[in-house]
Amino acid sequence: xxxxxxxxxxxxxxxxxxxxxxxxxxxxxxxxxxxxxxxxxxxxxxxxxxxxxxxxxxxxxxxxxxxxxxxxxxxxxxxxxxxxxxxxxxxxxxxxxxxxxxxxxxxxxxxxxxxxxxxxxxxxxxxxxxxxxxxxxxxxxxxxxxxxxxxxxxxxxx
Amino acid sequence: xxxxxxxxxxxxxxxxxxxxxxxxxxxxxxxxxxxxxxxxxxxxxxxxxxxxxxxxxxxxxxxxxxxxxxxxxxxxxxxxxxxxxxxxxxxxxxxxxxxxxxxxxxxxxxxxxxxxxxxxxxxxxxxxxxxxxxxxxxxxxxxxxxxxxxxxxxxxxxxxxxxxxxxxxxxxxxxxxxxxxxxxxxxxxxxxxxxxxxxxxxxxxxxxxxxxxxxxxxxxxxxxxxxxxxxxxxxxxxxxxxxxxxxxxxxxxxxxxxxxxxxxxxxxxxxxxxxxxxxxxxxxxxxxxxxxx
Ligand SMILES: Cc1cc2nc3c(=O)[nH]c(=O)nc-3n(C[C@H](O)[C@H](O)[C@H](O)COP(=O)(O)OP(=O)(O)OC[C@H]3O[C@@H](n4cnc5c(N)ncnc54)[C@H](O)[C@@H]3O)c2cc1C
Ligand code: FES
Ligand code: FES
Numbered sequence: 001x002x003x004x005x006x007x008x009x010x011x012x013x014x015x016x017x018x019x020x021x022x023x024x025x026x027x028x029x030x031x032x033x034x035x036x037x038x039x040x041x042x043x044x045x046x047x048x049x050x051x052x053x054x055x056x057x058x059x060x061x062x063x064x065x066x067x068x069x070x071x072x073x074x075x076x077x078x079x080x081x082x083x084x085x086x087x088x089x090x091x092x093x094x095x096x097x098x099x100x101x102x103x104x105x106x107x108x109x110x111x112x113x114x115x116x117x118x119x120x121x122x123x124x125x126x127x128x129x130x131x132x133x134x135x136x137x138x139x140x141x142x143x144x145x146x147x148x149x150x151x152x153x154x155x156x157x158x
Numbered sequence: 159x160x161x162x163x164x165x166x167x168x169x170x171x172x173x174x175x176x177x178x179x180x181x182x183x184x185x186x187x188x189x190x191x192x193x194x195x196x197x198x199x200x201x202x203x204x205x206x207x208x209x210x211x212x213x214x215x216x217x218x219x220x221x222x223x224x225x226x227x228x229x230x231x232x233x234x235x236x237x238x239x240x241x242x243x244x245x246x247x248x249x250x251x252x253x254x255x256x257x258x259x260x261x262x263x264x265x266x267x268x269x270x271x272x273x274x275x276x277x278x279x280x281x282x283x284x285x286x287x288x289x290x291x292x293x294x295x296x297x298x299x300x301x302x303x304x305x306x307x308x309x310x311x312x313x314x315x316x317x318x319x320x321x322x323x324x325x326x327x328x329x330x331x332x333x334x335x336x337x338x339x340x341x342x343x344x345x346x347x348x349x350x351x352x353x354x355x356x357x358x359x360x361x362x363x364x365x366x367x368x369x370x371x372x373x374x375x376x377x378x379x380x381x382x383x384x385x386x387x388x389x390x391x392x393x394x395x396x397x398x399x400x401x402x403x404x405x406x407x408x409x410x411x412x413x414x415x416x417x418x419x420x421x422x423x424x425x426x427x428x429x430x431x432x433x434x435x436x437x438x439x440x441x442x443x444x445x446x447x448x449x450x451x
Binding site: 023 | 163165196263264
């Protein structure tokens with residue numbers, strides 16, 4: 001029956017197997033089926049970046065993927081950043097720089113920045129700005145977010 | 159904001175995908191990167207009964223040197239792979255320079271060259287560049303294969319020559335000649351947005367600084383990317399002087415009959431289309447002159 005499929009995925013190092021409807025987005029799967037509600041949904045059509053996750057190491061919008069497409073994939077969500085109670089350096093930098101207010105956009109920014117720094121460990125400020133150009137924040141403003149990314153990259157910020 | 163139900167297939171071979179297209183034809187939609195189709199499904203602007211996901215099809219994502227120079231690119235090649243490809247940078251610098259203008263890196267990680275061409279958004283960069291470069295598109299169905307030139311591929315607003323039973327397989331991009339110059343310029347509201355107006359150009363000069371060929375394509379101005387033939391004609395056979403780009407730009411501005419929408423008025427697009435054309439031609443001439451000297 002092609003309206004439903006069983007999929008197996010690894011999320012933050014843990015394996016899951018579920019029967020899902022083909023039309024279910026990966027974002028809804030993570031939130032609704034796996035209860036990983038750290039991945040947020042803003043626009044659900046690819047514009048805001050809140051739902052950004054890592055699929056096999058690459059940052060992607062989870063609202064623009066079907067859960068069935070992730071069968072066999074390795075996924076990392078914002079829940080995978082911290083080690084127990086110890087924040088990831090990026091999270092720590094966001095805290096230090098006040099790079100969040102309501103926090104709605106934060107998971108998307110963190111996962112975007114995580115993927116970006118992996119590929120560009122020592123970015124310029126311009127590169128950091130460009131990297132987050134696909135993520136919308138409606139309350140903090142982007143300045144502290146840029147500073148947080150540069151701090152996490154080991155660049156001194158003022 | 160949830161897609162309506164559909165029957166889902168994830169073929170692993172091209173032939174299997176073609177067989178599914180033959181069976182389901184009109185009712186089916188191909189899913190490539192999903193960066194245009196998924197929003198349409200979620201907004202229920204598209205409600206296909208059958209979704210054929212080609213992401214697991216073998217041998218559809220590749221970048222190869224073409225038979226006569228240039229490039230052969232698999233339709234499922236991600237935009238991000240093109241951005242990172244040294245082969246693309248050396249064989250088609252215009253294509254390489256175009257990719258970063260498309261959306262954001264998270265979107266380019268999924269979005270494919272074939273999806274962008276098949277989607278044929280009038281403001282998209284890749285259709286315009288395919289037209290400028292004289293790309294050929296390889297379309298295959300269960301009953302055979304045909305090759306369509308970019309100039310015959312884009313038919314109208316988000317409409318292409320792809321038949322319901324056909325799959326775009328490969329994009330062939332001729333190499334630029336040694337003496338060629340190129341440029342792409344656009345104006346968008348924000349970084350990564352679709353262009354309000356854009357222009358892609360490729361020119362060829364000979365050793366006497368005479369323009370042998372010029373191609374100018376405007377995008378974001380109408381139903382589909384448009385070649386500006388009168389402006390091209392003004393350049394051909396003429397010496398590439400400093401005033402040439404401005405004259406061609408004036409012709410572009412006069413000939414444009416752009417759409418107006420919430421992003422920009424028709425007058426604005428006419429004016430900016432000319433300005434961008436001048437800038438693009440200046441850059442393209444400089445690149446060509448550098449290649450010769
Ligand atoms: C926020 C955002 C910003 C964007 N900004 C830009 C931008 O600035 N410039 C730009 O050009 N694009 C932009 N895009 C669109 C993006 O480039 C898409 O990736 C692209 O338009 C479609 O490619 P896809 O592989 O994702 O195709 P899909 O979304 O999977 O498919 C698009 C259409 O093409 C058809 N199709 C796909 N592959 C084939 C094939 N091989 N054969 C036959 N039919 C096929 C599908 O059936 C569908 O109708 C943006 C998207 C988003 C979400
Ligand atoms: S919820 Fe996915 S991009 Fe907005
Ligand atoms: S912190 Fe509130 S939207 Fe970004």
